[in-house]
Amino acid sequence: MRTRIIVKFDVKPPYxxxxxxxxxxxxxxxxxxxxxxxxxxxxxxxxxVDIVASLYQREILFDEVEKTANELFIPFGxxxxxxxxxxxxxxxxxxxxxVIINTYAVQENPDIINQAAEIFxxxxxxxxxxxxxxxxxxxxxxxxxxxxxxxxVIDWVKEVEKRGAGEILxxxxxxxxxxxxxxxxxxxxVVEAVHIPVVISSGAGTLEDIKEVIEQAKxxxxxxxxxxxxxxxxxxxxxxxxxxxxxxxxx
Amino acid sequence: MSDIVGVINYGIAGNIHSIKKAIEKAGGTVKVIxxxxxxxxxxxxxxxxxxxxxxAMKELENDNLMASLKEExxxxxxxxxxxxxxxxxxxxxxxxxxxxxxxxxxxxxxMLVDAKxxxxxxxxxxxxxxxxxxKNLENEEFYFMHSYEVVNYTNIIALTxxxxxxxVSSIQKDNLYGVQFHPEKSxxxxxxxxxxFLEL
Numbered sequence: 001m002r003t004r005i006i007v008k009f010d011v012k013p014p015y016x017x018x019x020x021x022x023x024x025x026x027x028x029x030x031x032x033x034x035x036x037x038x039x040x041x042x043x044x045x046x047x048x049v050d051i052v053a054s055l056y057q058r059e060i061l062f063d064e065v066e067k068t069a070n071e072l073f074i075p076f077g078x079x080x081x082x083x084x085x086x087x088x089x090x091x092x093x094x095x096x097x098x099v100i101i102n103t104y105a106v107q108e109n110p111d112i113i114n115q116a117a118e119i120f121x122x123x124x125x126x127x128x129x130x131x132x133x134x135x136x137x138x139x140x141x142x143x144x145x146x147x148x149x150x151x152x153v154i155d156w157v158k159e160v161e162k163r164g165a166g167e168i169l170x171x172x173x174x175x176x177x178x179x180x181x182x183x184x185x186x187x188x189x190v191v192e193a194v195h196i197p198v199v200i201s202s203g204a205g206t207l208e209d210i211k212e213v214i215e216q217a218k219x220x221x222x223x224x225x226x227x228x229x230x231x232x233x234x235x236x237x238x239x240x241x242x243x244x245x246x247x248x249x250x251x
Numbered sequence: 252m253s254d255i256v257g258v259i260n261y262g263i264a265g266n267i268h269s270i271k272k273a274i275e276k277a278g279g280t281v282k283v284i285x286x287x288x289x290x291x292x293x294x295x296x297x298x299x300x301x302x303x304x305x306x307a308m309k310e311l312e313n314d315n316l317m318a319s320l321k322e323e324x325x326x327x328x329x330x331x332x333x334x335x336x337x338x339x340x341x342x343x344x345x346x347x348x349x350x351x352x353x354x355x356x357x358x359x360x361x362m363l364v365d366a367k368x369x370x371x372x373x374x375x376x377x378x379x380x381x382x383x384x385x386k387n388l389e390n391e392e393f394y395f396m397h398s399y400e401v402v403n404y405t406n407i408i409a410l411t412x413x414x415x416x417x418x419v420s421s422i423q424k425d426n427l428y429g430v431q432f433h434p435e436k437s438x439x440x441x442x443x444x445x446x447x448f449l450e451l
Contacts, residue, residue, distance in 0.1 A: 095268040123369040123396040197367045250373035
């Protein structure tokens, strides 16, 4: 299977921003402009997360989502502040192909995963994880790594798979935005723990980092933000490098 | 082309936005089908699919589209996408046993494969019988996102290999076409497929 190269948008409306360590935001650009840019670069998918919706307890901004969707003829995952079946439905109607959920499921009501999977199908439900290492384990965090959940990452990914999630977006609070490599140990453990696809995020600094995590953890996809947003590489640079190293990617 | 393509809008699950946009990019005109009167002005039909088999059939019934849809797809060129293709079958087994539109003699079952499921990402299609829908698309990649597959033996026009498991990725029976992948999410290759559909 070709490893998917996904571009991640952390959105603080109206801008895509890039948090370092999930804090200290830098403005990158408007989601619709960046969507077009990365579509033309050959991205396989875009994942858009409104990183403040949950914290401010407001709805995601559907107009922004729709404008971004208009630029894309590739899959588009959207999340941030999702807390009801109605939110899922509105996002699909705004052009999302997948809906990403974290805070509400892990902190308040994990049953929403079961309900959403039964209505929308597992393939459209992505559970996002913000993992933070503590001794030899990882704990689930929410709201950009601010709030603890007391849930073990490995137990939680197994649970969400049983509940009907179709995909995991794995982020590392420790590595995000630092461009110093992925948490490979965590990535391996999560990929091995579940039968659903896992997308690994947080930490790409060099092309070698991406190759290393794919070879070692064998994820279904890699979600990349900083090195693309700062124009260090293009999506095609990444794909060409991976192809040269015998890693299968799409055109 | 003066054809108007009717895209079925059913239930709370459907993402018809991207399909509409892709057909328009391919040069087509779209009419969203919200009730049975809307069928009158369209000469082709697209059945989208986000959702589970069981829920989708329930929603078609609730939205009062089922009877007309069954009638319309007897004659008009029709394209089922992902779950939309699966719904053309006789029976589905997602969240229990549900009767489908029964337009093609097939059943929809979970993918049994020694790899990650849902099957998610770009993959090739192996065209078995040359046909107008997949014309000049033999070497293209398409985006798949599904946990279930259509089991059918007589109407296959393309197969796809996932981790050594070959499954039905496109079917055709007379005026009915179905694709398991999402052409509206498959870059320019998908737009070309819609162009082929418009030319049918």
